[in-house]
Amino acid sequence: MTDHERLILDRQLDPATRQADARRELRAALERDPREIPSKYFYDDAGSELFERITELPEYYLTRVETAMLRDLAPGLIERTGACELLELGSGYSIKTELLLDAICARHPHARYLAIDVAESALRAAAARLLPRYPELRMHGIVADFTRPLVGVPEGEARLFAFLGSTIGNFAQPAATELLRSIADAMQPQDRFLLGVDLFKDLITMEDAYNDAEGITAEFNRNILRVVNEHLQCWFEPENFDHVAFYDDLNCWIEMRLRTRHSVMLRIFAFDDERPYILDLTRGEEIRTEISCKYTRAQVEAMLRAAGLEPLEWHVAANDFFGLALARRLPPDAASTDR
Numbered sequence: 001m002t003d004h005e006r007l008i009l010d011r012q013l014d015p016a017t018r019q020a021d022a023r024r025e026l027r028a029a030l031e032r033d034p035r036e037i038p039s040k041y042f043y044d045d046a047g048s049e050l051f052e053r054i055t056e057l058p059e060y061y062l063t064r065v066e067t068a069m070l071r072d073l074a075p076g077l078i079e080r081t082g083a084c085e086l087l088e089l090g091s092g093y094s095i096k097t098e099l100l101l102d103a104i105c106a107r108h109p110h111a112r113y114l115a116i117d118v119a120e121s122a123l124r125a126a127a128a129r130l131l132p133r134y135p136e137l138r139m140h141g142i143v144a145d146f147t148r149p150l151v152g153v154p155e156g157e158a159r160l161f162a163f164l165g166s167t168i169g170n171f172a173q174p175a176a177t178e179l180l181r182s183i184a185d186a187m188q189p190q191d192r193f194l195l196g197v198d199l200f201k202d203l204i205t206m207e208d209a210y211n212d213a214e215g216i217t218a219e220f221n222r223n224i225l226r227v228v229n230e231h232l233q234c235w236f237e238p239e240n241f242d243h244v245a246f247y248d249d250l251n252c253w254i255e256m257r258l259r260t261r262h263s264v265m266l267r268i269f270a271f272d273d274e275r276p277y278i279l280d281l282t283r284g285e286e287i288r289t290e291i292s293c294k295y296t297r298a299q300v301e302a303m304l305r306a307a308g309l310e311p312l313e314w315h316v317a318a319n320d321f322f323g324l325a326l327a328r329r330l331p332p333d334a335a336s337t338d339r
């Protein structure tokens with residue numbers, strides 16, 4: 001089979017529905033107090049590339065530490081779980097996924113890799129790298145929003161579901177638990193779930209990871225406005241916004257915002273109202289673009305249980321920076337008493 005024949009790429013939504021959904025969602029988010037732009041809008045082609053650059057920054061310990069953990073853990077984990085298929089949510093460029101695929105393909109060379117991400121360009125880049133590396137692997141990429149009901153995900157057996165990079169931290173409660181519950185609902189009893197979570201640590205380390213000296217995170221943050229411009233056909237000027245990232249002690253999360261340097265009045269025509277929608281931002285006003293929750297082990301395990309998942313293993317980096325939890329779906333009757 002050629003590389004081309006081993007790849008299936010599905011789009012869950014047609015472009016028009018996707019666009020209409022995005023406009024509805026962005027309008028609601030921009031009208032919220034505080035104003036928001038959901039973090040999934042970071043990931044157009046440029047945003048996905050910028051995120052990859054972030055993962056290589058000295059300040060961004062998350063990827064480095066999780067990768068080192070997976071390097072040690074993956075072979076044993078795959079042996080213990082008996083996983084012969086990998087389903088990853090928010091897979092991005094699937095770089096550290098290779099550590100899981102190395103272990104799976106060593107036992108099951110014809111394995112299938114199901115990768116779900118909003119960013120089609122990231123899925124394509126991952127396929128272009130992975131298919132030559134694993135000559136018998138089949139990859140099925142699904143361009144979809146994992147917060148929406150997932151349709152078209154094929155059935156499988158002994159699957160390892162993976163949700164890495166602490167992407168779960170981009171969701172506050174109860175959305176995080178709901179997302180985990182939708183994953184649990186998609187799992188079979190013999191499937192296992194691997195969750196990567198960033199852990200609470202000293203303030204400087206946490207804040208520096210989102211305020212790198214090179215300014216790549218700032219560039220990534222501002223790029224979200226270009227994505228919004230594209231969806232709403234409006235003219236946010238990214239260079240007129242400052243990147244702000246700080247630890248919120250009350251919520252135990254890092255929050256990223258964009259602060260406007262001037263007052264801004266935007267006319268938005270894309271909402272199909274009779275008149276253009278006017279978005280008024282006063283000088284210094286901020287738009288929240290991301291939260292990134294920092295957890296303790298107890299919080300992670302409570303969240304898994306609340307979602308109908310039973311924690312089986314807990315692994316933590318030597319410096320306590322990052323955690324990996326392995327879980328399985330609770331039997332439906334046990335889960336219903338837990339919820």
Ligand SMILES: C[S@@+](CC[C@H](N)C(=O)[O-])C[C@H]1O[C@@H](n2cnc3c(N)ncnc32)[C@H](O)[C@@H]1O
Nearest residue numbers: 040043090091092117118119144145146164165
């Ligand atoms: C923080 S990055 C993590 C990427 C990679 N898993 C890693 O650990 O380095 C988040 C990834 O999730 C994807 N993503 C974010 N929100 C999403 C959503 N609602 N539905 C599907 N994919 C999403 C992004 O495109 C991006 O690839």
